[in-house]
Amino acid sequence: MTDAEADRIAVFSRMVAIHTELRAIAKADPWAPDRGPLHTRYGALHAELGALEERAWDEDMVPETLAGARALGQAAWIDAPRDPDGEPLCTDFGKWMMLAAVKWLAGASAARWEAVS
Numbered sequence: 001m002t003d004a005e006a007d008r009i010a011v012f013s014r015m016v017a018i019h020t021e022l023r024a025i026a027k028a029d030p031w032a033p034d035r036g037p038l039h040t041r042y043g044a045l046h047a048e049l050g051a052l053e054e055r056a057w058d059e060d061m062v063p064e065t066l067a068g069a070r071a072l073g074q075a076a077w078i079d080a081p082r083d084p085d086g087e088p089l090c091t092d093f094g095k096w097m098m099l100a101a102v103k104w105l106a107g108a109s110a111a112r113w114e115a116v117s
Helices: 003-028 038-057 065-078 093-106
Strands: none
Touching: 003 038, 003 065, 065 093
């Protein structure tokens, strides 16, 4: 594996970790996005996630290996828009097909985001 691919995997893995922590904070402190006691940490994580997303976009981080594709799939799966029950939102068949491919790449066996590990 190249250094560039290892770096991509690290970026995607960090995105998953940030999303996981953001959701845990939101459960512990529903006011965190606005003014709760965990607001500072929540804001810092959002800023870090934004920087990682911008970097991935700017550098066109397309994986070169199955491990890289799996890491990207996990980042995409955890970031997929969800309904209030945690189910992925799909408005058309094309999006459903893309989401199904991402779900497989992510190794998610359940429809909910918590399935990503």
